[in-house]
Amino acid sequence: MAMKKISQAELSVMEVLWMQSPQPASDIARKLAAQKRWNIKTVKTLLSRLVDKNALSTTKDGRRFLYAPLISREIYARKAARTLSDRLFGGRATPLVAHLAEGRGLSDEDIADLEKLLSDLKREGLNNER
């Protein structure tokens, strides 16, 4: 049942549905219109393809459909992060963060957040120990 790959354009549609769901195509198209200049037909094509790919479920609502994600943003994001990290950073988080830091720089807040995350992770590690 391995989920097929979601394309760039399709991902934009997923984002709208991850923010709220279920929604009919018309609403999705309206929200997307802010960023992309897509004809509603285009949005509908993308929706159909996502349904084919088992990324969305549909429920009938009168003569139209309501769409909802079948994969969570969490899972998708995790997979994408994993893939990138494996592919370009040998699966290590540090070089990835280092690359992000370079050029853009991490804010003080980012650094504080990361430190907190790390201390939480260490605490977990200890718990698993015994």
Add this chain to the structure above:
Amino acid sequence: MAMKKISQAELSVMEVLWMQSPQPASDIARKLAAQKRWNIKTVKTLLSRLVDKNALSTTKDGRRFLYAPLISREIYARKAARTLSDRLFGGRATPLVAHLAEGRGLSDEDIADLEKLLSDLKREGLNNER
């Protein structure tokens, strides 16, 4: 001169050239043969496309070409990390790392590395201050 998108298969070719360059197609194909079962024709197609995309330069060496990357792995990796981070994590490093941590878990070494990176970043911040 915006660099065109490098595809998955093309990226594998880039990896070989990032490890060593310049190289002729035959060498590249031989090295790739370890992972992918690609006909040398396939490798040559990918090389041509990468040249078209301005991702590789060529220099004549007798009757063949030597290929070399026009973008560094560093830059490419940074851009990819940036894109993913912007697209799925609102540009923040922390949720990205958190996602990586979840499910796979960061090793003690990863955590130590990250802590070192963070303290280096803080030191830099101080230096910039004055």
Add this chain to the structure above:
DNA sequence: GCCCTTTGATTACAAGTGTAGTCATATTGT
């Protein structure tokens, strides 16, 4: 000198993607 191999150039071709258009039907406003 001639055949086999290597190489670049060109071409192939199906699947996936971006971006719609057409057609038939159901719905709604007047």
Add this chain to the structure above:
DNA sequence: ACAATATGACTACACTTGTAATCAAAGGGC
């Protein structure tokens, strides 16, 4: 009731990607 509109199903079509094959010229082995 009828025209304009919305909607789903299907179709279109150029471009990209994965994965080669063909063709012609150039070199290399014997």
